[in-house]
Amino acid sequence: MSTLPDVDALRQSFPALAQTVYGKPLIYLDNGATTQKPLSVINRLKQYYKAENANIHRGVHYLSQLSTDAFEKARASVAAHINARQKHEIIFTRGTTEAINLIAHSFAQHLNKNAPKVLITAMEHHSNLVPWQQWVLQNGGRLMVAGLKPDGSLNMEHFEALLEEQPDIVAITHVSNVLGTVNPVKAITSIAHARGIPVLVDGAQAIAHMPVDIQDIDCDFYVFSGHKAYGPMGVGVLYGKEVWLDRLPPYQFGGEMVDRVSFDTTTFNELPFKFEAGTPNVGAVLALETALSFIRKTGYEAIAAHEHNLTSYGHQLLSRVEDIEFYGTAPGKEAVISFNIKGIHPYDLGTLLDKMGIAVRTGHHCAQPLMDHLGIPGTVRASMAVYNTLNEMERLAEAVNKAAMMLR
Amino acid sequence: MSTLPDVDALRQSFPALAQTVYGKPLIYLDNGATTQKPLSVINRLKQYYKAENANIHRGVHYLSQLSTDAFEKARASVAAHINARQKHEIIFTRGTTEAINLIAHSFAQHLNKNAPKVLITAMEHHSNLVPWQQWVLQNGGRLMVAGLKPDGSLNMEHFEALLEEQPDIVAITHVSNVLGTVNPVKAITSIAHARGIPVLVDGAQAIAHMPVDIQDIDCDFYVFSGHKAYGPMGVGVLYGKEVWLDRLPPYQFGGEMVDRVSFDTTTFNELPFKFEAGTPNVGAVLALETALSFIRKTGYEAIAAHEHNLTSYGHQLLSRVEDIEFYGTAPGKEAVISFNIKGIHPYDLGTLLDKMGIAVRTGHHCAQPLMDHLGIPGTVRASMAVYNTLNEMERLAEAVNKAAMMLR
Amino acid sequence: MSAEQAQQQIIEEFSAYEDWLDKYNLLIEMGKDIPVIDPRHKTNNHLINGCQSRVWLHAELRDDGKVYFSADSDAVITRGMVSLLIRVLSGRTPDEILNTNLHFIDAIGLTEHLSPTRSNGLVSMIKQMKLYAQVFQLKTKN
Amino acid sequence: MSAEQAQQQIIEEFSAYEDWLDKYNLLIEMGKDIPVIDPRHKTNNHLINGCQSRVWLHAELRDDGKVYFSADSDAVITRGMVSLLIRVLSGRTPDEILNTNLHFIDAIGLTEHLSPTRSNGLVSMIKQMKLYAQVFQLKTKN
Numbered sequence A, B: 001m002s003t004l005p006d007v008d009a010l011r012q013s014f015p016a017l018a019q020t021v022y023g024k025p026l027i028y029l030d031n032g033a034t035t036q037k038p039l040s041v042i043n044r045l046k047q048y049y050k051a052e053n054a055n056i057h058r059g060v061h062y063l064s065q066l067s068t069d070a071f072e073k074a075r076a077s078v079a080a081h082i083n084a085r086q087k088h089e090i091i092f093t094r095g096t097t098e099a100i101n102l103i104a105h106s107f108a109q110h111l112n113k114n115a116p117k118v119l120i121t122a123m124e125h126h127s128n129l130v131p132w133q134q135w136v137l138q139n140g141g142r143l144m145v146a147g148l149k150p151d152g153s154l155n156m157e158h159f160e161a162l163l164e165e166q167p168d169i170v171a172i173t174h175v176s177n178v179l180g181t182v183n184p185v186k187a188i189t190s191i192a193h194a195r196g197i198p199v200l201v202d203g204a205q206a207i208a209h210m211p212v213d214i215q216d217i218d219c220d221f222y223v224f225s226g227h228k229a230y231g232p233m234g235v236g237v238l239y240g241k242e243v244w245l246d247r248l249p250p251y252q253f254g255g256e257m258v259d260r261v262s263f264d265t266t267t268f269n270e271l272p273f274k275f276e277a278g279t280p281n282v283g284a285v286l287a288l289e290t291a292l293s294f295i296r297k298t299g300y301e302a303i304a305a306h307e308h309n310l311t312s313y314g315h316q317l318l319s320r321v322e323d324i325e326f327y328g329t330a331p332g333k334e335a336v337i338s339f340n341i342k343g344i345h346p347y348d349l350g351t352l353l354d355k356m357g358i359a360v361r362t363g364h365h366c367a368q369p370l371m372d373h374l375g376i377p378g379t380v381r382a383s384m385a386v387y388n389t390l391n392e393m394e395r396l397a398e399a400v401n402k403a404a405m406m407l408r
Numbered sequence C, D: 001m002s003a004e005q006a007q008q009q010i011i012e013e014f015s016a017y018e019d020w021l022d023k024y025n026l027l028i029e030m031g032k033d034i035p036v037i038d039p040r041h042k043t044n045n046h047l048i049n050g051c052q053s054r055v056w057l058h059a060e061l062r063d064d065g066k067v068y069f070s071a072d073s074d075a076v077i078t079r080g081m082v083s084l085l086i087r088v089l090s091g092r093t094p095d096e097i098l099n100t101n102l103h104f105i106d107a108i109g110l111t112e113h114l115s116p117t118r119s120n121g122l123v124s125m126i127k128q129m130k131l132y133a134q135v136f137q138l139k140t141k142n
């Protein structure tokens, strides 16, 4: 247990966790939606706007140069964090959703094909579903959906059977935001590549919890959001293999992404700028770098060990609640507990938990098709981060018990 | 002169202005690229991440509700700032560039037409040029470019002649980022509407300097960036008339913008959510609200009076520099002075000014076609904000003189 | 009892409780007394969509010139909120309904449910009730 | 004079000045002594694109086995920087060029020009000079 993080110490640097709501100490278990931010991240933003702020690239003055250097250093640092080969394989976006839309759009243009086929899974977030769905719908194509096993893990047989129908691209989440399932994205990439099919991995729910080695996974695209990994909102990362990014046409136009513009025609800048139109969110990119360095300093191993404890302890305590049903119990699942209590609407449960100071998310978690698949309107979801405590899991279980008693 | 702002007092709240660079006090005259931020804006960001941060919409817990309410209040506040009829006519984007790309994309889809025509002007920023150009290029259409008069104002005869060729849309900047020219967007909208042609106005360089009354202008779309108006990076505003926003298809998919998703099909949410895919940049939106309220508190009238003084004083002083050439001298021009000194490369001048502590921008300012039109590789651009002083204009002129002597 | 008296009564009943959970307990209990909507009206036509819980609302104008509401929700807290609204507004004339200022929600500390961004759909529900009243008012006046 | 000696000489020349503007004055002066590129080589082929100023660079391997550079730029500060590089690297063998660590730039306080994000293209210029040396090295060895 020597690798466990010092959670008490760590909590000190998260001001948001010290709040009370309705007079009760806040227990924040909505980390799947967004995490709270350490002071180092908040201060990085503040510092940027107090002493470094300038628009970047092409500027010759001191602040512009300072900001540009910091921005490009952050790019290199993000590349190193996920072990990307080259820093220009890192594109900064607004978030996961924008990154997936970018790839879906540019890939569609590149392929320029009738009846395209995209293979996803039944556990995708809307952001990794609707962009592909709209493309195939508009072109007479087909969205192929690999099913799940009862424990919420991917039905690999079904997946492989669909793969044989030769989809144009595979888009799959690394970790399910509802079920916590960790998909075998390395194996999936390998079998997809054997058929020449590129793979996009949605890492929104992975990057805060487990080390991501892009060269090991070997996927073609990997995307995540800063705000779900202790970073600020308004920044996300799109990793793309150089060969792909070179090949795909740009998505948005204007600003730094052009090389030479005349009224008749435009040539585009090289990577990574080709995909970064308009003034980037410089401050947020620098704060994202700080957030990732917070993660490295804490250590993925320590984070995973602690979160695993939280999750299994939480499961254990909650399973004593009468009539509770869990969604997602695959081995090795991430720090998410989704559940319902028979006969109780998740909204009611969530509302009462809130009054007891516990922030969970209720509803469909932007995964309506998964809810349909499970035959439920929604779930209550407790999603943990490194700063949550075993004691908080106890208070969650007590509160769920109490609420359930009130609601029955 | 009673309306002039108390600039000394005001500067106290901009920490970035108190810096020295290379041992010299910073004179920041790159406000056209991005403005510095008042403490109120920086603190709003900090406060958000310290005590309010949560993902918004659909969340039932306290912080999520708090953030959601604040976010929607900010939307109403932005709507009021530009006198929009309805708050759902305000869409939050990443910035001006994204807003224009959104409209260009959705408008193109909506029109779904061969050989489309877009009317722009010769002074457009790449962000209000390339998105339209790429659309017309890909569909055998035509980009129509209204020319300029020698003083940098729009050639209205040419514009009206082109309008008679019935373009599908007019996209025009409110204020030129190079020339400072203020375009008569109200009159332009009126004559375009007389022909049934919708108008998009790029307000990136206007919103920090002059009151914008959307109902008075009556344009169909108006866009601007937060970071050029004392707000943070990573947030922009797209105003669209309800009838247009209702009519246009969504741009990006995922997150809050959907209503009901199944694997087969998706229905989209109502305005404004339909156009806001993924987790929005909540903190930045709230800080943008604070920035706009800083502007209102300072008062557009006071801002304009002071900036007008800065600009005309700067012009007056600089015009004594030997061989100086100004670009953009239209009556009523905004707080921008673009110039070159014959035989001196703007990069050289900018570099030396930088060493004297003066931050200006040099180059093509993302308006290459305008540079081609003017027959120059670039300009030196001093762009002012409300916190600049007459003394800074004097030091600018001295520095330009000194640098010119060194470079000749 | 007037609408105002009904509001006062509700405020009094809630004033007995300090703790949030006690208030919610009461709310949940009250939800059980809701005039339940006839199952054949539990259709999409009568559905008011909040993001998370669903509410079905039916209104009829009876011969006494008053509007009678019945409703249901799949969430019991929402049902409790709705039952309070019905207590205040049901069995009143369209005029009375339109002129009632629902101050009790604030007074009993449930203002948060009135946030337009709240995902329980309460705001749309009140709107819908007033809309019914408006329609019936036009009807009676013709 | 070796490349190292040339660097030392430059460092010494700059050490006479404390003020930034004086250093730049010197740099500008030095730009005037650049071995000017033959106009017929001032083509896009020889262009190294920084974002803001343009540099043309030509290299030839003479019979003495040494590489001779000539260059020009439309910006005089860039020309100054380039002239320093030429002073250090021109008239040397490919091996020497490849093995020279250009520490003088840092020593005279112009490190900022070496930032890969700097828009003057100096970094690409150094890369280009070393690339020429590499090509010539291969040539001489064959």
Ligand SMILES: Cc1ncc(COP(=O)(O)O)c(C=O)c1O
Pocket (backbone or CB within 6 Å): A032, A033, A095, A096, A097, A098, A125, A127, A128, A173, A175, A176, A177, A202, A204, A205, A225, A366, B255, B278, B279, B280
């Ligand atoms: C698996 C997954 N993908 C994508 C997203 C969308 O991320 P964002 O809203 O930051 O774009 C989320 C966040 O809810 C998610 O959990």
Ligand SMILES: Cc1ncc(COP(=O)(O)O)c(C=O)c1O
Pocket (backbone or CB within 6 Å): A255, A278, A279, B032, B033, B095, B096, B097, B098, B125, B127, B128, B173, B175, B176, B177, B202, B204, B205, B225, B366
């Ligand atoms: C007139 C004009 N339009 C558009 C833009 C692009 O704004 P942003 O980079 O914030 O998207 C700018 C900023 O440079 C501008 O000056």
